Amino acid sequence: MGMQLVMTAKRILEKLESSGFEAYMVGGCVRDMLLNRPLHDIDICTSARPEEVISLFERTVPTGLKHGTVTVVEDDVPFEVTTFRTEEGYSDYRRPDRVQFVDSLKQDLSRRDFTINAMALDRFDRLYDYFGGRRDLERQVIRTVGEPRERFAEDALRMFRAIRFSGQLGFSVGEKVLSAIRIHRRLLEKVARERITHEFQKLLQAPYVEQGLRLLWSSGITRDVSPFHYLHKGLREILSFSIQALTERERWVLLLYHMDEQYRASFLHALRLPKAFVKEIKRLLRHLEHYEHVIDVEDIPAYDLIRLGEEDFVSLLKLNQLMLNRSVATDLRQQIRTVLDNLPIRHPQELCVNGKDLQLFRKRSPGPWIQEELDRLVKAVVEGKVPNEREAIRAFVMEDEKHE
Structure with missing residues (x-):
């Protein structure tokens, strides 16, 4: 997929160049190619103006003409093609007040956030690196293009992005960058909450999440930047665990578990997470609190x-083992599956009767009693009191009705 994506992008570059324009692959895709990381999309910058890009390609979408961006669709894959530009005035600390188209690749790259994101490649794989991005990739350090305080004043979200990239790549954050974040961190409260949530979610999905969370702590963001100040008290203990083996939702639950209960709802509400995801992590959090000392399959x-x-049971045991034993059994899922395989049913829905069957057996109208009875029957089947067979369950139900 990555190689095909690059070949398609190079066809776009060639078409722009054959029409007299400069064109380059740029930004995160160049960084990831140099790191041999998977490519998910490729951005292109060009000296062509948006209307010229539109005239050159059959399938285009005018996604951001005001800022010079046209989406070109080739081989059913979208590529963002943006005119070289500079940006001026960031009165809201997040978007430029004015965008000016320019003819220089170097000028365009100079407005970008970090050196590792400010490199370009032409269709012959020649690298254009004016700010030391390749050297910083080799040193595994995140530095801004130019002065950190200027980059962060332009877009305060860049402070959080520095921390997120550290978590994704395992890179350190340059001392000048970290110092600037500590000084200017309160500017993050001016950034749209959805943008910060997006970065925080990426951090919690990242392979070096512990490093990112450590930076979140040391930067002062968890001390006084809403809503991350809710994390401050519990994060110190969380940083004593090795949490790389946890899934994203398990990491969320661990954060909430170490937060004062009275602040959990405010934290989740402030981040504006999808309702289905919030429901999922709240459910797992309830399990964790109810079975807080369960660390072995046989304990339940x-x-x-x-x-x-x-x-949910895998997640419950992983979290409890981590917090109580400081390590997670490597064969945990296999242990659980072995137990499940030896049970008559693995899931309540495998019960061979349903609510309509119970109404027929008991000749009763629907009501809360149906779910209560189904739960009781599942328990009886699992405990071996009755086989999971329709007639056996009917007899079991009717026998109980005689004694009511």
Whole structure:
């Protein structure tokens, strides 16, 4: 996929160049190519104006003409093609007040955030690196293009992006950059919350998440920048764990578990996370609090395992083992599957009767009693009191009705 993406991008570059324009692959895709990381998209910059780009390609979408961006669709893949530009005035600390088109690649690259994101490649794989980006890749350090305080005054989100890139790449943050974040961190409160949430989610998905969270702490952001100040108290303990083996949702739950209960709702509300995701992590958090000392598969009744389900039970044990033992069993999922394989049913939905069957057995109208009875039957089947067979369950239900 990556090689095909590059070949398609080079066709776009060639078409622009054959029409008399300069054109380059630019930014994060160049960084990732130099690091041999997977490519997901390729951005292109060019001396061509937006209207000239539109006239050259059959399939285009005018996604950001005001800022010089046209989306060119080639081989059903979108490529953002942006005119060389400079930016001026950032009165809201996030977007330029004015964009000016220019003819110089170097001018365009000079407005970008970090040196490792300010490199370009032409279609012959020649690298254009005016600010030491390749050297910083080799040194594994994140530095801004120019003075950090100027870059952060232009777009305060860049402070959070520096921390997120550290978590994604395992790079250190340059001392001047970290110092500027400590001084200007309160500017983050002027940034749209959705943009910060997007960066924080990427950090919690990152392979070097511990490094990123450590920077979040040392930068002072968790001390007094809303809503991350809710994390400050619990983050110190979390940083004593090795959390790389945790999934994203397990990392979220660990953060919430170490937060004062009274602040959890405010934190989640402030980040404006998707409702389905919030519901999921709240459910897992409830399990964690209810079974706070369960660290082995044998520590929980079979019915509870069935009710929780494999994924939630894996997460529950991983988190408890991490917090209580400081390590997670490598064969945890296999242990759980072995137990499930030896049970009559692995999930409540595998019960061979449903609510309509119960109404027929008992000749009763619908009501809350149906779910209560289904839960009781699942428990009875799992505990071996009745086989998971329709007639056996009907007899079990009717026998109980005689004694009511």
